[in-house]
Amino acid sequence: MTTRKCLLIVEDDAGLQRQLRWAYEGYDIVVAGDREAAIAAVRAEEPQVVTLDLGLPPDPDGVSEGFATMEAILAMKPDTKVVVASGHGDRSSALRAIDLGAWDFYAKPIDIDALGLIVARAFHVHALEAENRRLADRIEGQAVLGGMITAAPEMLKVTRTIERVAPADVSVMLLGASGTGKELLARGVHDASRRKRGNFVAINCAAIPETLLESELFGHEKGAFTGAVKTTEGKIEQAAGGTLFLDEIGDVPLPLQVKLLRFLQERVIERIGGRKAIPVDTRIVCATHQDIDAMVADGRFREDLYYRLAEIVVRIPSLSERPGDPALLARHFLDRHAAQMGLGPKRFAPDALAAIEAWGWPGNVRELENRVKRAAIMADGKAVTAADLDLASPDMASGPINLKAVREAADRSAIRSALAQAQGNISGTARLLGISRPTLYDLMKSYDLQP
Numbered sequence: 001m002t003t004r005k006c007l008l009i010v011e012d013d014a015g016l017q018r019q020l021r022w023a024y025e026g027y028d029i030v031v032a033g034d035r036e037a038a039i040a041a042v043r044a045e046e047p048q049v050v051t052l053d054l055g056l057p058p059d060p061d062g063v064s065e066g067f068a069t070m071e072a073i074l075a076m077k078p079d080t081k082v083v084v085a086s087g088h089g090d091r092s093s094a095l096r097a098i099d100l101g102a103w104d105f106y107a108k109p110i111d112i113d114a115l116g117l118i119v120a121r122a123f124h125v126h127a128l129e130a131e132n133r134r135l136a137d138r139i140e141g142q143a144v145l146g147g148m149i150t151a152a153p154e155m156l157k158v159t160r161t162i163e164r165v166a167p168a169d170v171s172v173m174l175l176g177a178s179g180t181g182k183e184l185l186a187r188g189v190h191d192a193s194r195r196k197r198g199n200f201v202a203i204n205c206a207a208i209p210e211t212l213l214e215s216e217l218f219g220h221e222k223g224a225f226t227g228a229v230k231t232t233e234g235k236i237e238q239a240a241g242g243t244l245f246l247d248e249i250g251d252v253p254l255p256l257q258v259k260l261l262r263f264l265q266e267r268v269i270e271r272i273g274g275r276k277a278i279p280v281d282t283r284i285v286c287a288t289h290q291d292i293d294a295m296v297a298d299g300r301f302r303e304d305l306y307y308r309l310a311e312i313v314v315r316i317p318s319l320s321e322r323p324g325d326p327a328l329l330a331r332h333f334l335d336r337h338a339a340q341m342g343l344g345p346k347r348f349a350p351d352a353l354a355a356i357e358a359w360g361w362p363g364n365v366r367e368l369e370n371r372v373k374r375a376a377i378m379a380d381g382k383a384v385t386a387a388d389l390d391l392a393s394p395d396m397a398s399g400p401i402n403l404k405a406v407r408e409a410a411d412r413s414a415i416r417s418a419l420a421q422a423q424g425n426i427s428g429t430a431r432l433l434g435i436s437r438p439t440l441y442d443l444m445k446s447y448d449l450q451p
């Protein structure tokens, strides 16, 4: 299905209206001369992209009507890409417009070719975002792994595997780096199994001192050791009829591995200080970020326990191995945290999205969520920038980075700073950068930068 592309031109100058109406090919063009007509056109035609002159009647020399029109359009259809026209040298209104949610701006007098590029890119991004939302809705709609957001084929394969093995009551071992979503997937196993009405109990074996881990897992009888003032069930018993998630299984010490193996073989436990074997029906899902095969090979992890725990092994790709997921997840977290903290709608500035895709995400989804949450609070206006995410210099990123994106970011930042120093003068900017004017024009065109 091809969607009709509709462009709304909001312009009060009749001459410019005529010029712009014929400047584009491939779009349905609608023209409005004031706020009321613009709002009516948005309601009736639902244009994906709007070019908006800020100086509209009754305030043709000011910006108040233009901003009021933009706010009304974005309140009605927040996904609309509004491209704002700023008067000669009026960069402060342009920046204010971006802050209030405009997609981009162009400087008057109009260069039809440059504006055509901005409009084409706005349609393209609008279509991509609509597709992203459609995918996210489809995935969020899946009951089984309800909280899992992904559109990457590598991860969708993982979620399909989880859905298939969940009802089979086999033990599952999840292998993946920290913050890749292992606990979320373990919950997914539980929720998709016949045990979903039972408890899901999680324990991080690396976070509990060795001396306490046995009691945490197996429980103890009253008086079993100093401080054991009452009989206490361990996590395995608490998860009876449900699922126990053993995170960082590689950190379980060897003596405790023996006890765990006995439970898995005989399905009974003995509390510390207890004399009787208690039958317990608990399913185990475990996870580790360590190289468990190597641990088995050099005797740090029992091979017999490994085979009991790893009837099914699922490898979870790191975030950098899931193309498109960083941006998809970032938008999801931004919407969620902005709403939770009552900050009003927020969106990412183009430099933020480029930085998100370029970053290596060594801390995976957890790092992404933390950065986005912090950035939602730090951002001054509606637009969250790369600096708010603390990702201003992708060349400092650890892990795999995208060289093209790094070069582009460096080019953009050098051109912006030279433009500012030369106060928008093209010859002066080219001189500062040590390049010719035509080269500067080409670069500005390809990066959509305005003087």
Ligand SMILES: Nc1ncnc2c1ncn2[C@@H]1O[C@H](COP(=O)(O)OP(=O)(O)OP(=O)(O)O)[C@@H](O)[C@H]1O
Pocket: 147, 148, 149, 150, 176, 177, 178, 179, 180, 181, 182, 183, 184, 185, 247, 289, 329, 365, 366, 369
């Ligand atoms: N695909 C995803 N969609 C939405 N949220 C996710 C996704 N993956 C992870 N998260 C969220 O990211 C955070 C980290 O995920 P989780 O705790 O499951 O990772 P983990 O691999 O178990 O980490 P660790 O090994 O450090 O314990 C959680 O808040 C989780 O809800």
